[in-house]
Amino acid sequence: MTIQGTGTARPAGRPRSEKAEKAIIEATLDLIAEGMGVSELSIEAIASRAGVGKTTIYRRWSSKEDLVVDALATLKAPLPPLAGVSVRDDLITLLDAMRAESGNRRGRCVMNIAMSEADRHPRLTERFVQRAVEPRRRALREVLERGVASGELRPDLDVTLAMAILSGTMMWQSKWGPADGLPEDLAERVVDVVLAGMAPPAG
Amino acid sequence: MTIQGTGTARPAGRPRSEKAEKAIIEATLDLIAEGMGVSELSIEAIASRAGVGKTTIYRRWSSKEDLVVDALATLKAPLPPLAGVSVRDDLITLLDAMRAESGNRRGRCVMNIAMSEADRHPRLTERFVQRAVEPRRRALREVLERGVASGELRPDLDVTLAMAILSGTMMWQSKWGPADGLPEDLAERVVDVVLAGMAPPAG
DNA sequence: CCGATACGCAACGGTCCCGTTTCGTAAATT
DNA sequence: AATTTACGAAACGGGACCGTTGCGTATCGG
Structure with missing residues (x-):
């Protein structure tokens, strides 16, 4: 030997x-x-x-x-640990992780690739989505489904649509929001608006 | 002569x-x-x-x-005429125009450029934003501000944030939604969820 | 020390595109 | 008819990368 x-x-x-x-x-x-x-x-x-x-x-x-x-x-997506107490808190945690990443030098890699190369490099995108996007998507879906089950969210909520609203909003911000970084309370504000709705409370 | x-x-x-x-x-x-x-x-x-x-x-x-x-x-953005009756209807009209464009062959040009080339061609992006993006943004803002004024929307609504939510959601859908076109009622569903909120109605 | 493999570097022929020029032809004014 | 400009096609020299190869050197096991 x-x-x-x-x-x-x-x-x-x-x-x-x-x-x-x-x-x-x-x-x-x-x-x-x-x-x-x-x-x-x-x-x-x-x-x-x-x-x-x-x-x-x-x-x-x-x-x-x-x-x-x-x-x-190598850009492991360290999904933030979720407290699991309230859906609102968990959503803020997830969205704030997205915000933090968009300010991160390396986090922008993920964004840039996801935004630009989807059409042109389908094989790359497939592996990339599986590795980086899917885990977050799953986490977000679980939080939302938990909220529906617990009554913290509407029972008839379209979870897929809700995911699009939350993710899309954060993505939009990181792409066209203020160039000098997103405000620290952005995730909280987004979640609160989306939870409460834009319409005035039904008396 | x-x-x-x-x-x-x-x-x-x-x-x-x-x-x-x-x-x-x-x-x-x-x-x-x-x-x-x-x-x-x-x-x-x-x-x-x-x-x-x-x-x-x-x-x-x-x-x-x-x-x-x-x-x-040459891709004139024919902003859809707004009925101006209810904020909900106008928002649906605007968002549905975005949905229709994402299915349009030429509409994808706008998307692709906006998504990919922002960093690399700032001068191009500037002129492009001014010509194609700004008019829509203005229209959306006007509808939202009208809603705040009329009481159809919360008086304390962050209009800029609301714009990000609505636009971002539609953009997300057209980029990562079903490949075979977005459902016809998507705009309506988005607007209704965003207006009413994801949380259950407060007693 | 010796064979094997990896290293950085430079050079190769090949491809694609650049921006320009030349060519013969077409379509307008004078 | 003469002049002027535009047209499509082809070719130019130049540059950036491609993927490969050869070179001398460095670093491992035996």
Whole structure:
């Protein structure tokens, strides 16, 4: 047994540099965060930004899409823990996480990709949605369904439509809202308006 | 007077072909509608699609942005006439116009540009917003303010936030809603949920 | 030390598009 | 008829990337 104790046989030769790998992914995310679309993203630009030879990229990923998928995958979406006490609080928590991400340098990657590349890169989008979008969507749906069950929300509420309203509002804000960051109480205000409705209370 | 009666002196030589001009703009819009971003849009592709020499394009427009602006300008946004009776009806009219456009081949141009190119082409975006977005935004704001004044909406309603909720919801639907077109009653359902609120009626 | 693999770098031929120029032809004025 | 401008097509030199290859060096196991 000349094999490492871990059980995985280390192949001969110089091992791949983890530093280079990190630099490549960082460079990729940086470029995307700066508004570069996947189509305009060039391997040469990534290599240059990462201080790495193109060979080092091609050795690891066979296509640009694979690289982008892996890069985006490192952006774990740490879903905020939900208190689970009131639906209002949980909704605010979820929406505020979206707000915080839209201000985050890396969070914008997710937005930019989701907004721009949906049509043009369906395979990428599919994997990306499964990894980053679906978990949040599920969390939001669960909160809403819990609210319907508990009576905190209307029994006849169209949960899918409610999800569109909440998500769409936050997305709109992060795209066309004030350029210098969204106000801290935005999520709370959105939730309160949406819960109470825009119409005056029915006397 | 060898000048045309209209008063505009016709310059000597062969006049420019209106047919070619139309073909160029049509080709440009087609490509954008197919999901091509402004950055990926190439003059050669437009010329080829329009059945036109590149010279004919460069003679008329000095930059790609100018061409795109002119092309988008031909998409007049025919704001739907508002009945002005109830705020609910007017909101439904406005939102349903957005729904209809998202199904329209050419309407998608507006969406695609607005979603993807905002960061990368600020000058283009500025002119585009002024021409296509601002009128709708103004109409929506007026309806909401009228509702606040008339008592159909809460007196303390944050109109700007309400606009984000309504617009964002429709945009979200047209981007991630069912691929085979949005349901005809979507606008009505959105407006009713947003007006009445998701919370159950307070006793 | 030796073989194997990875590294950064530079160069390759190929493709796409740029913006310009040239060409022969078409359509208007004078 | 002569002049002027526009037309489509083709070709130009130039630039950006592509994906690949060769180079000398670095780093691993044996």
